[in-house]
Amino acid sequence: MTLGGFGSGPSRNRLRGVRSFLRGARLGGAIWALFALLPLATYSLVLVEMVSARSLGEMEERLRQSTVALAHSIEYNVLGTTSMLRVLATSLDLERDDLESFRIDAARVAEQAPDWANLLLSDGAARLFSLRPGNTAVGDRPVDPAAIRRVLATAQPDVSALQEGRIGIRVPVMRDGRPRYTLTATIPPSALSRAVATAGLPEGWIGTVTDSNHVIVGRNSSQEAIIGTRAAANYIDMTGTVGFMVRRVLTTEGVDAMRAVMPLNDIPGWHVGVSVPVALALAPQARIRALLFGGGIAALLTACVVAILAFRHGLRRTQREARERAALLADVSHELRTPLQGILGFSDLLARSSLTPQQREWVEHQRRAGRSLKVIVDDVLDFSKSEAGRMRVEALVFDLPTACNDAAGMAQAQAAAKGLRLQVRLAPDLPQWVTGDPVRLRQILDNLLGNAVKFTTKGEIILAAHHRQLSGGAIELGVSVSDSGIGMAPEMLARLFNRFEQADASTARRHGGSGLGLAICRMLAVEMGGAIDAESTPGQGSRFHFTIRLQSAEAPVVPTIVAKPQLPMALRVTGKILVAEDVRANQILLREFLAPDGHVLKMVEDGASAVAAAEAEDFDLVVMDLNMPVMDGLTAARAIRSIAGRRGRVPILAMTGDVTPEAHIACLKAGMRAVVTKPIGAEALRRAVSEAIGPGRAVA
DSSP, X not given: OOGGGGGSHHHHHHHHHHHHHHHHHHHHHHHHHHHHHHHHHHHHHHHHHHHHHHHHHHHHHHHHHHHHHHHHHHHHHHHHHHHHHHHHHTOHHHHTTOHHHHHHHHHHHHHTOTTOOEEEEEOSSSEEEESSOTTOOTTSOOSOHHHHHHHHHHOOOEEOOOBTTBEEEEEEEEETTEEXXXXXXXXXXXXXXXXXXXXXXXXXXXXXXXXXTSBEEXXXXXXXXXXXXXXXXXXXXHHTSSSOEEEEEEOTTOOEEEEEEEEOTTSTTOEEEEEEEHHHHTHHHHHHHHIIIIIHHHHHHHHHHHHHHHHHHHHHHHHHHHHHHHHHHHHHHHHHHHHHHHHHHHHHHHHTSOOOHHHHHHHHHHHHHHHHHHHHHHHHHHHHHHHTTOOOOXXXXXXXXXXXXXXXXXXXXXXXHTTXXXXXXXXXXXXXXXXXXXXXXXXXXXXXXXXXXXXXXSSEEEEEEEEEEOGGXXXXXXXXXXXXXXXXXXXXXXXXXXXXXXXSTTHHHHHOOOSOHHHHHHHHHHHTTOEEEEEEETTTEEEEEEEEEEEEOOOOSSOSOOOOOOOOGGGOBOOEEEEEOOOHHHHHHHHHHHGGGTOEEEEESSHHHHHHXXXXXXXXXEEEESSOSSSOHHHHHHHHHTSOSGGGGOOEEEEESOOSHHHHHHHHHTXXXXXXXXXXXXXXXXXXXXXXXXXXXXXX
């Protein structure tokens, strides 16, 4: 056969068959390769969408945090002016109507407030004083008479909308318990624009402040052109919602953006908004998609890894900031509660000593003042925990009617002392056992009942409760507290649940309080899935009502909370106690509390000394403060637990001003047996010490 044989018919057919087979093989290989890459491509696309969704969620959270920070910055700026005006309003020169001397005081204060354009004193009909006359001559009609009348009627500060290029911040000047004048500081919008610019917004983000007329009064972008103009319709639409919300909108400049808007709680009708251009917000996702379609699978996967790492970095940063806020809150709690320990403790010791009737009356005043201060400190710390996102709501099985009756029982003594009747009206079908947070429910009830007793001089107080069955075993509990007290005007109700607000300017002077109690009640009700509101008529009384969500529950086999019986003095165990406490006053107090029971006490001032003493001597108990120099209490507890033998197993009782659950868990993890929080009374400390030492010891 020659080479030409390949050109024969059968050979050509075989060659075409081979070529067809090879083409088919190549096509099949390409198809198989495509199918092999399809899962990877699908996974990559899904991963991109997941990262995009998470990034958008993170962006929304950053928007929320930035908006809250901007709101606090503006409120701080305005409330700072309000505080300075309140100080000026107490001037003795105003009391004597000596306006020339008052001008000297006013000028001195104005030097500390460069943003003030002018300072005006008015009586509702005319200006009586102008620090910088100019176009605001004395005797002229005030620019905003309605705002002045409002301040004179309510005796509350007021922030007006933008008028004649200025914003007026007003406070009442009180004389004989009634508002006589208004003192007004006018500031230009540029002052608020500077506050926006220094609020720490990321580059490219736009911050906006609008007044009660939806006019832009502060801006960190294009402020010269936009200040004084009405906000965009989509911005105004967002102000109609309650609380914080995020929406995709067109800004005043026509930029496609994500915007967050929230009201200023302390300046009614005012809002702040933060916008981030969508191109900036979605830039990471745009880069990832470009890599997907232009750079290939490998580049896409690399970009996804980078995006995930960036997300994790942001998450770690958020967690770090949360830890820093928690540490600050713990420090503040400790620094406030530790002095209270001395104030209340020594007051109790004085009350048990030999005193003249006059001295005993003074001590009782001091004890009541200390207890009032403790309530205010608790309110401030609770509010701070809520704003830091650390307010926790538990899910415990508890007896609902008993919780309501116990709260009423606590208020009954105070009501009886004022000659008031206190009635409890629980619906017959109210469930007995429910799952929820009995402590937070009790906190709301105590606050509302305490206010009712405080502001009622005659008549009665009624605590009523009913429920509504929901799906899935859930119930909506409705509770109301009604009184026949002094009541409130309708315009005062709008401010009632704002922080640091009270219905009347003289309320704090007559009754005390921080102005936080009802704000905390509102936050607790919302945290528990409900709401709170109030109705009132001046001179006839008020009715506060709230709802919360609970879950139906079966009666527990063993009650979740069993009251511990009071140990008689004759059965209290005694022992040798090591006390680690760096505050000298608290050392004296602990010795006075515990030594009369027969305990032998050894005092040290830091954690390192406590470890050395525990290693050198036998003790029956260590009482350990957590915040000490050289070595803190947690580190000292872990070091004691590392000591070999019996001395390393000595019971440790933690004593701290940090009331957070995390602090208590950290103490238990460090090997401590129990935790007591400052300020602690003598009886509670004695009980805790006896229980920590435990049975098997000699008794006093």
